[in-house]
Amino acid sequence: MEWLFLFHTSIIYFCHMNYESNAFHQTRVQLVKVLNATFKLNVEEEELQLQLTRKEFEGDVTLVIFPLAKKVGKNPEAFGAEIGSALQNQFNELETFNVVKGFLNLKLKDSFWMNEFLSIHNQANFGIQQQNSKERIIVEYSSPNTNKPLHLGHLRNIFLGYSVSELLKANGHQVTKVQIINDRGIHICKSMMAWKLFGNGESPESSGLKGDKLVGKYYVVYDKQFKLEVEQLVADGLSKEDAELQSAIAQGAREMLIKWEQKDEETLALWNKMNGWVYDGFQVTYDTMGVDFDKLYYESDTYLLGKEWVMKGLDRGVFFRKDDGSIWIDLTDEGLDQKVLLRRDGTAMYITQDIGTAMLRFEDFPDTSFQIYTVGNEQDYHFKVLFKVLKKLGVAQAERCFHLSYGMVELPEGKMKSREGTVVDADDLMNEMNQVARQVSEEQGKLEGLSSEEREALHKMIGMSALKYFLLRVDPKKNMLFDPKESIDFNGNTGPFIQYGYVRTQAILRKVDFEIDQNPIHDLSPEERDLIQKIVEFPQVLQDAQKGFNPSLVAVYAYDLVREFNTFYQNMSILREPDAAKKGFRLKLTEKVGEVVKNAMGILGIQMPNRM
């Protein structure tokens, strides 16, 4: 019973039967009864403002009285007390209530929470839904150029895209993960030209360099040579502009692009060879990251289709041609500008390719109900234009495209700049994280009995969790800061902290070599209540996170849950508890916490170790 909605503001809402926890739901129902019967208020369920009771007050659920008091013209505090007493008479699950200012705090009985827990405990993978949607959602992420290796910005992009995909799946959607690879254009021709001139046949095999690094190296070689030539030509009396045009290596690169478009055999062979190196290199990086794709798209396959559609638009009169031959769309009545769609020389641009790619995807997956582009917020304007273009071309799915726009990762000095060498390389960073994980693990010395392979795998798991969590715990929409000088923390609000909590649950469960007592218990400690209440929130968190395409909510939730568990763990006995029923209950609680933490972190693409 769920479907997708889109408003023309391009903000989308995934609408469900709006989920809320049983505690909220029951309280709401009872409150409406009382308010309508006893106080003749005629309120609807939705208009009651319920919230979790803040820690400093006694209670579980809080009703905000102000709006209701206003309605009947009563003093909020007095009215709250009246509602509380009336509720007490008929709501069986209510233990006590108290009123503070305009807030009615309701405390539910331990038996209620106990039953909540038992019903949850019986659900395998609580909160995670089986696929229940026939329609497909396409999630695009990564979209690299093939002339240089992946960097920190890509890491945020890729972890985010992967995580949103997992989040959608956890909410029951069918997801297809795609990557668009920008494999053609002047950028790769530059690397090719430099390699041809200075490479002496260097290959990943001959040099031991990772393929993407090798091609990236020649991109830098190109840039150096280009600058050198320009400098020389300027010294010879040319203007900078002319010098840039006449630079031999630049001319070579442009000629290569033309030859490529003419399908020149030798050029294509070189292009295939060098792109192949890059793909091999990328694959290594993706493997380390632990992400994958269901289908790959290459711009070399889609730019021609894009051109075709631009011509179709021209025929249909939704685009127009200027005197110089370039083709445009006029979006001034939409509050945007006129935009070029095809150059005067007829060659494709960025947006031309994107039109083609979109069209190809709709052909490949006619059952697509929604498409998500994970691309940085510097391209907000581009995607506004793209979606308008698709709409003008009469593509129904244009209404169902969404730009998942995320903020930049900035360094203390500001934006990463490849020319200034301030780019944080993805492989280097991941490697460094694993080193730190190894160092910390060795200091802790808790890994006796594990083989060196097992240890390596563990270090990687821990290092990656630190990195992924660091990037995913921040609201995707916001820019964030990464300081390479301070390595990412392993304590506090971090991935390893959460893994550690999980490891504790498993360490305890491993020791259970007896029949767990199934008898119910009748009173709960504050720690146990808090923990149950936290677990119960999980489905709500998944729903909210999906609504905003915001995995950081899941990250924060996992952290909060583990913190609650640590408090419980550190203040109560589990295996040493003498009362068999209590011990049994605490073990079940521990088990459920482990499951939920693992599933929550799984949505972030973070694995849980069994020991560390």
Place this chain on the structure above:
RNA sequence: GAUCUCGUAGCUCAGCUGGAUAGAGCAUCUGCCUUCUAAGCAGACGGUCAGGGGUUCGAAUCCCUUCGGGAUCACCA
């Protein structure tokens, strides 16, 4: 110049469609390992929510404005 975004503790970040005394982590300081893994727990310190107006029972949150960062407005991608 136009449009968009952000400004919360020394630092990095939470704060949901307006609700209680604005919360975490890091850093600094104090306790807690003969008891289930101390990558932990308990506590202290730390705030004019950039400034100013407005809307109302109530504003970090909504509106206006000033200041200060960032992004975009290419026949680049």
